[in-house]
Amino acid sequence: MNRATVILAVVAWAGVASHASADRTRDLLPAYQEMFHEAVDVVLPCVVRIQTIGGAQPRFATDNDDDAPQPPPEDDGSPPEKPQERENLPFRDDLGANFMVADGPTAGIIYESDGWILTSSFNFVREPAHITVELNDGRRFVAELVARDRVRKLAILKIDATDLPTPEWVPDDQIEVGQTALAVGYGFGGESPSVTAGVVSALNRMMGNATQTDAKLSPANYGGPLIDLKGHILGICVPMAQRPGDLAGIEFYDAGIGFAVPYHRVREIAADLQRGISFHRGWLGVSISRGTCTIRAVADPSPVRSLGIRSGDIIAFANGRELRNITNLRQAIYMVPAGETVTIIIRRGRLEFGYEVVLASNEELGKLEVDDPLPDPENPFTIPNKERWPR
Amino acid sequence: MTRRNAILIPLLCLTVAHPLSASTDFDTVIETASKRVVRLFGLKAGLSAGYGCGVLISDDGLVVTVASLLLDAENLRAIAADGTTYGADVIARDDDLQLALLKLKPWPQYDRRGRRLPGAPVGPGKFEYFTPGDSTTLTPGDWIIAAGNPFKVAQGKETISHSLGVFSVRTELDAHRKARPFxxxxxxxxxxxITSTPGSPGGALLNLDGExxxxxxxxxxxxRTHTNLNYALPVETVMGFVDDAMNPDSRDKSEDEQVATYHGIKLFELGYQKKMVYVDKVRRRSPARRGGVKKDDLIVSVNGHSVTDIESFNDEMGRFKPGDKIEFVVIRSEKIKMISFQLEQAKP
Known part of the structure; x- marks a missing residue:
């Protein structure tokens, strides 16, 4: 055998090897597909179809900003701003004027066998007058919306039924990045559920509130389960983005960026939701000057006012993140609902103070007020009418 | 051992390792699909893309695609997998199905000196083509491959783009396009x-067996979702259109006959623009009366499909046959109620 033959033989061997592995995928692909079907069949008895009747389209991505207290106008000699050019404007028009919330059915899962249904609060942004729940066995119930979490986008419904099948949840320490994830929903209509497939892309996103997946999520899946290949639940699919608002994250639909709330967070939240306690967006109660993190006005009463924080102070850190502008601040606290604590560091002149602030809901906030400037902002403890401390 | 023998042995190995049996692997599916989908280029106007795809369904160059503005071009061209350009004539078009049938034709080429050359000939045996598979066997979760030319990425001899996904659900299309009902x-x-991209429409959807x-x-x-929908028309619908287009006389007209149904509900038809589905009267001894429908009920859903006005109610009810079970959700004095009854045949 000469050298050419040897080379050829090697090439041939490589060819055999690669084709052998191709053959293996040939066998695996139908089996993989079969696993998808089996997983969906396992979870299906626990997936419900939710229909809402009545209600209106929300106008903006962050409609609940309308309730926020408005600061007094800034008097810097410039012409007064038009009301719609407020600081939160960039967050309001993301969906475009034509975005409409889904009309079709949505999905939820049975959380506890005595009629507790867990779904996404996204399905109720229209504030519907009536909600019906259809079980997989065809029974249909009128449901009561017990409570919702506007931060994690979950909601809990109660129907008058007992002995319902409940799904298995995947323990959080067993969710792995890269494992197969399927999203099940009812939003496209049709008799059978819709299935989209992907993998778990990341864990502990959105400040530990969500598992990220590249399974295509859209209004057709929100509220439905994200499952593994055993049919166990990895999380509840919800829209999410790094900003507050009922509809934040809808613009990611079908983009391969999807989020699901995992069990440990669901368990914490659901107990409160079942008792009728809703979660609202948390507020510090400050107005921030544009482009900085300097406090312009403080609401009275508000969590920060009671701590002695005043206009001119700079919020330097929140939850361990350094802040440079209002967007940083929003990103640091957008996932903290009212009633929970945020650690902030306030810089006043050359001094820094640390605080633990319990965020308030917007009903608890008073009117925003601008404080008189400190006599010497560089040195907050200078006594007026006395000579400056020599350097 | 002679040199010739030495070469033959490895070649044999290769053949053995590559069986010719029906394959279920993505690479073979993609290889066949890319030869049987042509890229179309035509009229570009306003926001419409001016390019798309079509599926070859005969060896002499019949191509089925979606009806769109690009087909209105005088110089509609189809580019085959090998990069050859053909012309195309629209020979049939259905605006209800939004489908069109094209026939490829030679497209004159020009050489470097500007001399006109006859284009590649079109004739029987010239093209690889798809025979229709069976879309009814698809189950949610099945692998699918979408073959198209999104954003006209593929140019010249380059292969078209294939994207992998799963089949989600089979459902009735209820959609709009540019503020008009589809x-x-x-x-x-x-x-x-993701197939809702410019250039994908008209491409092929394949299952794992390459069908x-x-x-x-x-x-x-x-x-239902107010989002772009990624979908395909079932191959049976597409081939039904093709068969009708090829044999216009054999069209079966008896299918259009439908048996009228009777429920006994008269709706309150006064209103401006959008007429809500309020019940005005329920006839005595009618199926609806027996089921418990009452005057002034607001019907909000029929068998799980929400109805918002009289038009959508009539649309929904028109789908049923006598004997079908109907399930209404109605609102009666602020309370929600479920009502079911069986449709009867309408008396002449």
């Missing part, structure tokens, strides 16, 4: 591969 209201195959199961549909916004 005429096709039949079944579609919803997939999770052609659907034709990627035009970009529409689904009314």
């Amino acid at each position: 005429p096709y209201r039949g079944d579609v195959l919803v997939v999770d591969a 052609w199961v659907g034709l990627l549909g035009r970009i529409v916004i689904a009314n």
